[in-house]
Amino acid sequence: MVSFAGSVVSPSFLNICNTSSGPSSSSSSSCSYKNTFLPNSCNLEKPFLVRPLWNRKTVCACVAPPRDYKAADSDRFSTSRFNVRFLSFEESAKLENVSLLREPEEESDVLIECRNVCKSFGDKHILRGVSFKIRHGEAVGIIGPSGTGKSTILKIMAGLLAPDKGEVLIRGKLRNGLVSDEEISGLRIGLVFQSAALFDSLTVRENVGFLLYENSTMPEDQIAHLVTETLAAVGLKEVEDRLPSELSGGMKKRVALARSIIFDTTKDVVEPEVLLYDEPTAGLDPIASTVVEDLIRSVHVTGEDALGKPEKIASYVVVTHQHSTIKRAVDRLIFLYDGKVVWQGMTHEFSTSTNPIVRQFASGSLDGPIKY
């Protein structure tokens, strides 16, 4: 059975977990964790030790710039707005065609698919046929003007809202309603809400370990140890006993991130996970944003099993308005406007797109098809 922890929808993270399988009897001490060094996001000179959060085998993880990031890119993204160099139509079409050709065709890679999703609130038709796919291992950004339905599509993907029309497929399996009503296994989906949404009356330890205290049979001291480890992985130390009100905004976001990546280490099988972040850097100063962006990258652990196949890779989707987050934390973009996907492409293609909506959005111009 799939359930939300305590049927609570207010915390920043809702993890869909298969409670029927339950934790296995194997203890975490029998797990052969291999350690991975990640550069400390706060001080890149000093490495700190974390264990891979998604599996128990060796993985390579690093706080990395976007895969396609080159030093030259910094010129394009160096101002507070995208510094757009408009190409000729032919140049741009060529680039966009290249991107289309690059699109991987493996359907087995698709973890989440939205097909023609429609959603209205009263007489407001917010989503009017949204279709896209999230593949294994992808880092995807959803962008678009305010009120265009970005958070709504995230909640639909997480199974917190049901579409009025259209379909959501999880690993090819049709989800008919809300995720809490259904049998879904094989994929964990976590949603990190915009506001961090920690429980005010719970300590950081209780917030981060919430799901495990509620849903697992792990002993409390083991959960506490895991919480401390996970907090260290997001660069927080000795905050376990604090209340959310005693944290800064950036720290709260990191606690929310820790809550989204903690998992029951006593389970034999850890399902791959897709994390959905709703504006994770909103309201943060530029340096705190960089810390969070790098954390998002760093928990996107990829690895290969003994057969050379990727395993337990967390894909993630970030809804954002922040250019730094687009540049640093995602590889592919989906542009929503007027209830539809009007453009998709790699992040570096965004600034060269000839799509008039994308051009206006990238330049921040008041002139163009987007009306406020």
Ligand SMILES: Nc1ncnc2c1ncn2[C@@H]1O[C@H](COP(=O)(O)OP(=O)(O)OP(=O)(O)O)[C@@H](O)[C@H]1O
């Ligand atoms: N539960 C709800 N009931 C009524 N209206 C809603 C509800 N949720 C969202 N809306 C409306 O749907 C529209 C889209 O909201 P949503 O939060 O998805 O937009 P968004 O693109 O994420 O916006 P922003 O970039 O400003 O965060 C808004 O007009 C919002 O007021």
